[in-house]
Amino acid sequence: MPTNPTKAACEPEMRSAVPGIVWPAIGSDASAHLQSLLFQLGHSQWLPAECIRERQLDQLKHLLRHATTSVPHYAGTFRGIDIDRLDWAAFQSLPLLRRKELQTGFDALKSTSIPASHGEVVEGRTSGSTGTPVRFLQTAVSQLFWNALTLREHLWHKRDFSGKLAAIRVKVDEGRWPDWGAPVAMLFNTGSGATLNVRTDVEKQLDWLISENPDYLITHASNLGVLAELTLRRGVQLPKLRQARTYSEALRPDLRDTVRKAWGVEVADVYSGEEAGYIALQCPICEHYHVQSENLLVEILDESGRPCEPGEIGRVVITPLHNFAMPLIRYEIDDYAEVGNSCPCGRGLPVLTRIHGRRRNMIMLPDGRRHWPSFPVIRYSGIAPICQIRIIQRTLTRIEAIYTAERPLSAGEKQGMVKAIQEALGYPFEVDMLMVEDIPRPANMKIEDIVSDVAVARFGG
Amino acid sequence: MNEPGGIDSAGGMGLRTAVEGIAWPAIVPDAGAHLLALNLQLDRSQWWSLEVMQQHQFKQLRALLAHAVATVPHYQRDDAYRDWLCCPDEDARTAFRELPLLTRRQAQEAGKALYASVLPDHHGMVSEDETSGSTGVPLRYRTTSVAGFFWNAIALREHLWHRRDFAARHAFIRSRDEAGLAPTWGLPSNLVFACGESANLPIRRPLSEKRDWLLAMNPHYLMTTPSTLRALAEIAFEGGLPLPRLREVRTVGETVTDSLRQLVHKAWGAGLVDIYSSSECGLLALQCPQTGHFHAQSEWAVVEVLNPQGKPCAPGDVGRIVVSPLHNFAMPLVRYDTGDFAEVGEACPCGRGLPRLTRILGRHRNRLFLPDGDTSWPNLSSLPWVDLAPSLHRFQLLQRRDHSLLLRYEAGQVFSPDECERVSRALLAHLRCTLPLAFERVQALPLSNAGKLEDFITEIDAAQGTRP
Numbered sequence: 001m002p003t004n005p006t007k008a009a010c011e012p013e014m015r016s017a018v019p020g021i022v023w024p025a026i027g028s029d030a031s032a033h034l035q036s037l038l039f040q041l042g043h044s045q046w047l048p049a050e051c052i053r054e055r056q057l058d059q060l061k062h063l064l065r066h067a068t069t070s071v072p073h074y075a076g077t078f079r080g081i082d083i084d085r086l087d088w089a090a091f092q093s094l095p096l097l098r099r100k101e102l103q104t105g106f107d108a109l110k111s112t113s114i115p116a117s118h119g120e121v122v123e124g125r126t127s128g129s130t131g132t133p134v135r136f137l138q139t140a141v142s143q144l145f146w147n148a149l150t151l152r153e154h155l156w157h158k159r160d161f162s163g164k165l166a167a168i169r170v171k172v173d174e175g176r177w178p179d180w181g182a183p184v185a186m187l188f189n190t191g192s193g194a195t196l197n198v199r200t201d202v203e204k205q206l207d208w209l210i211s212e213n214p215d216y217l218i219t220h221a222s223n224l225g226v227l228a229e230l231t232l233r234r235g236v237q238l239p240k241l242r243q244a245r246t247y248s249e250a251l252r253p254d255l256r257d258t259v260r261k262a263w264g265v266e267v268a269d270v271y272s273g274e275e276a277g278y279i280a281l282q283c284p285i286c287e288h289y290h291v292q293s294e295n296l297l298v299e300i301l302d303e304s305g306r307p308c309e310p311g312e313i314g315r316v317v318i319t320p321l322h323n324f325a326m327p328l329i330r331y332e333i334d335d336y337a338e339v340g341n342s343c344p345c346g347r348g349l350p351v352l353t354r355i356h357g358r359r360r361n362m363i364m365l366p367d368g369r370r371h372w373p374s375f376p377v378i379r380y381s382g383i384a385p386i387c388q389i390r391i392i393q394r395t396l397t398r399i400e401a402i403y404t405a406e407r408p409l410s411a412g413e414k415q416g417m418v419k420a421i422q423e424a425l426g427y428p429f430e431v432d433m434l435m436v437e438d439i440p441r442p443a444n445m446k447i448e449d450i451v452s453d454v455a456v457a458r459f460g461g
Numbered sequence: 462m463n464e465p466g467g468i469d470s471a472g473g474m475g476l477r478t479a480v481e482g483i484a485w486p487a488i489v490p491d492a493g494a495h496l497l498a499l500n501l502q503l504d505r506s507q508w509w510s511l512e513v514m515q516q517h518q519f520k521q522l523r524a525l526l527a528h529a530v531a532t533v534p535h536y537q538r539d540d541a542y543r544d545w546l547c548c549p550d551e552d553a554r555t556a557f558r559e560l561p562l563l564t565r566r567q568a569q570e571a572g573k574a575l576y577a578s579v580l581p582d583h584h585g586m587v588s589e590d591e592t593s594g595s596t597g598v599p600l601r602y603r604t605t606s607v608a609g610f611f612w613n614a615i616a617l618r619e620h621l622w623h624r625r626d627f628a629a630r631h632a633f634i635r636s637r638d639e640a641g642l643a644p645t646w647g648l649p650s651n652l653v654f655a656c657g658e659s660a661n662l663p664i665r666r667p668l669s670e671k672r673d674w675l676l677a678m679n680p681h682y683l684m685t686t687p688s689t690l691r692a693l694a695e696i697a698f699e700g701g702l703p704l705p706r707l708r709e710v711r712t713v714g715e716t717v718t719d720s721l722r723q724l725v726h727k728a729w730g731a732g733l734v735d736i737y738s739s740s741e742c743g744l745l746a747l748q749c750p751q752t753g754h755f756h757a758q759s760e761w762a763v764v765e766v767l768n769p770q771g772k773p774c775a776p777g778d779v780g781r782i783v784v785s786p787l788h789n790f791a792m793p794l795v796r797y798d799t800g801d802f803a804e805v806g807e808a809c810p811c812g813r814g815l816p817r818l819t820r821i822l823g824r825h826r827n828r829l830f831l832p833d834g835d836t837s838w839p840n841l842s843s844l845p846w847v848d849l850a851p852s853l854h855r856f857q858l859l860q861r862r863d864h865s866l867l868l869r870y871e872a873g874q875v876f877s878p879d880e881c882e883r884v885s886r887a888l889l890a891h892l893r894c895t896l897p898l899a900f901e902r903v904q905a906l907p908l909s910n911a912g913k914l915e916d917f918i919t920e921i922d923a924a925q926g927t928r929p
Contacts, residue, residue, distance in 0.1 A: 011505070011509070011513065011517075014502065017583065018581070018582075018583045018584065018607060019581035019582055019583065019584075020524045020525070020527075020528055020581045020584070020790055021607060021788060022520050022521050022523075023517045023518075023520055023521045023760075024502040024503065024506070024760050025502065026495065026498075026499070026607070026610070027495075027498060029491050029494070029495075030554035031494040031498065032491065032494040033488065033491075033494045033500040033776070034498075035491055035497065035498030035501045035502075036488075036493070036494035036495075036498055036501075037486055038501055039468075039498070039500055039501040039504065040468065040476070040486040040497070040499040041486065041500065042504060043468045044486065056485075056623070058485060059483075059484050059485045062482040062483070062484050063482065066482050115480070115481040115482060116480070117479065117480045117481050118480060118483075119480075141480060141488065142481060144488065221666055272765045294485070294486050317531065324482055327678055357700075365580075373568070375639075416888055461472045
């Protein structure tokens with residue numbers, strides 16, 4: 001039972017741009033456009049699934065018309081398609097766009113005629129976890145939808161904007177801010193914010209959190225796990241914390257329990273990609289995810305390209321619906337997710353029960369099975385004085401476990417670790433334990449506890 | 462099953478888009494975005510409890526009154542308003558009820574003393590107009606662009622509550638001068654939606670022209686005054702005005718009776734949705750989409766219903782409607798007595814926290830006063846006039862200051878003695894009185910500037926008429 005249950009949020013106080021008009025508020029033009037989108041999203045989320053699909057198809061046709069007339073890649077590959085008569089079967093027969101094609105075909109995927117009303121075009125880069133950069137273009141319209149869905153996520157989880165928000169992430173410096181920043185502060189009066197770079201030593205991160213004493217914490221999922229585990233070891237508290245929000249990496253199921261034990265709060269996760277925007281948000285009442293269908297099409301496909309059924313795990317293929325600078329149509333992003341049944345919350349937005357992670361984090365077993373195991377501290381903290389560990393599947397039958405430790409392990413401790421790893425991975429792999437001085441974090445700060453060279457070799461990524 | 466209408470009008474793809482290729486969700490033009498932005502707030506606030514709503518109302522009221530005591534002579538003259546600004550939040554509600562009422566006559570006499578000498582930035586243009594209602598005594602008033610914006614937002618809310626299909630054709634028979642077809646429904650719908658056509662006809666056109674015009678237009682929606690609607694519905698009831706596409710009739714400007722709702726349903730199979738508003742005070746109450754009663758538009762105005770002692774009425778009681786629109790900084794009206802009466806309702810089963818008014822009964826001048834002090838709001842249109850006086854076109858019953866009654870009427874000929882006898886008997890039985898009744902045939906009954914005809918008017922003022 002959480003000791004700091006999320007309090008029912010007060011009604012958020014909107015900023016007004018007109019003197020003397022306090023309530024209801026009249027915001028700025030930018031604020032009005034965000035609210036206008038939120039108004040539509042507030043209704044569309046409750047539409048039946050088939051109505052949402054119908055609207056998606058209409059918007060998709062607009063995107064395809066633009067793509068086939070102004071993007072060289074699609075002008076070629078989609079030649080001859082009757083867009084006006086396009087149905088879902090025809091759409092699903094269109095070829096997938098792979099990450100490698102985006103990496104090598106930047107110019108061919110750019111629109112030669114971006115409508116001026118879509119606003120400023122911005123180039124972005126994501127290295128993902130491979131270190132190979134992906135360049136992409138987005139517009140002010142893409143940013144508008146990003147902001148609207150950021151707000152939707154806050155409103156779904158009824159955050160109290162008068163509280164203090166702490167964010168530990170990449171691309172920020174340590175700092176204190178008068179508000180929560182865009183987009184929340186564009187619409188609402190908020191409490192203060194504080195930021196810290198995720199590269200900061202984790203002990204210092206925890207000291208900083210104790211000092212800042214926030215109501216809400218946003219950080220990478222893996223970083224949250226490390227902080228929670230450290231909190232338990234140190235026996236400290238974050239007394240005001242009401243909820244943790246994660247992003248950027250697949251959320252280990254055990255992480256939620258660790259966070260509850262450490263701080264007595266729940267985790268709200270988002271599934272997003274820099275090239276795609278928000279893909280799915282955690283449901284306000286369940287721990288699974290709702291695809292953000294107003295923003296993009298999401299297909300979960302098996303290896304033969306067939307749409308997965310509820311309970312099945314498949315490849316995530318996305319089509320953002322509003323990016324006219326660089327349309328990504330049936331773009332395979334190397335993630336795997338599990339399709340869920342319709343949600344008891346009543347929303348018509350499709351459900352993903354779990355985001356399993358990247359292909360490269362998928363352990364492949366000799367019998368053909370595949371899964372995304374986790375290896376949390378709790379599995380080994382009583383076995384050996386391991387500080388950090390990274391598990392790499394080198395072959396179908398061999399695992400290399402790279403670790404740092406307080407001291408060299410005894411034979412018994414190594415044996416215990418091998419057994420724990422085999423249990424976690426679900427197969428009696430041959431396990432080589434290799435102690436190192438340090439396991440550096442990658443440039444994007446996404447910690448990967450488990451990586452499979454076998455999956456990468458077979459599928460790429 | 463998701464029924465079309467409201468935000469899902471035209472399959473949800475009927476919103477105007479200002480950005481090429483972005484159809485859903487739509488990025489609407491700036492003015493439309495502001496309307497939807499306000500409706501986002503209204504969507505949430507409509508479900509608030511009364512206490513939460515009042516807290517927010519009083520926050521805005523403080524801003525309005527701070528402006529009023531600084532810039533409006535009428536509010537500068539009385540320290541009560543300044544004193545209210547100084548009272549703590551927990552006493553604000555009680556202290557508010559002690560502030561003086563502002564009657565229409567006082568507002569007329571105050572004149573420019575109710576105008577703000579200066580406006581804050583961004584409240585937009587000030588416009589001036591006058592309204593006489595049906596009394597013929599004008600009240601000049603001022604509003605701002607911001608007040609007009611709130612009017613449009615509440616009007617949009619009304620459309621969304623009743624899930625109107627914006628792609629449909631809407632006919633309007635009202636007081637405007639121009640006639641003809643327009644490509645959209647006009648404000649506010651056309652700022653947000655890609656609307657269907659609207660058809661407009663001035664209300665002063667003869668009934669026969671209205672009938673022929675409606676037959677030609679064959680609209681999905683019709684908006685007009687209740688008295689005009691009754692005349693048209695009576696033709697339709699006799700088979701002379703089939704409107705096969707008509708889904709709903711909308712009314713404004715006069716009291717709607719149950720008999721009119723029933724007649725409209727019998728005539729066309731359509732529902733009737735009414736709006737309670739006034740030119741100087743804005744849109745004050747909208748009909749509940751679920752129950753058909755009214756919800757005060759608390760985000761726009763503090764709406765009180767007061768008994769003769771000036772205390773809030775309990776559910777089931779009838780009292781005076783006193784309003785304080787919260788956003789018109791050009792001419793703040795604080796505790797303005799509209800002259801209308803309403804019956805207070807219990808909490809609405811729809812779940813909205815907006816105060817419920819089960820009936821809007823009409824103005825003081827539409828109230829019958831009996832010598833023993835009893836009063837009522839006569840529903841004269843429910844009488845079987847066709848049987849009582851077949852040559853009757855229209856009527857208006859006037860109560861004189863000595864309580865006697867005068868029935869003025871337009872008819873093909875003077876009533877015969879039998880007709881006078883029948884009408885007299887039926888009328889007095891309906892009114893439950895034995896007052897003297899005279900008859901006067903006229904060429905044309907006087908309509909207000911807004912084209913309204915009230916079928917009952919009293920010349921007795923409130924102080925004379927009510928029970929001691």
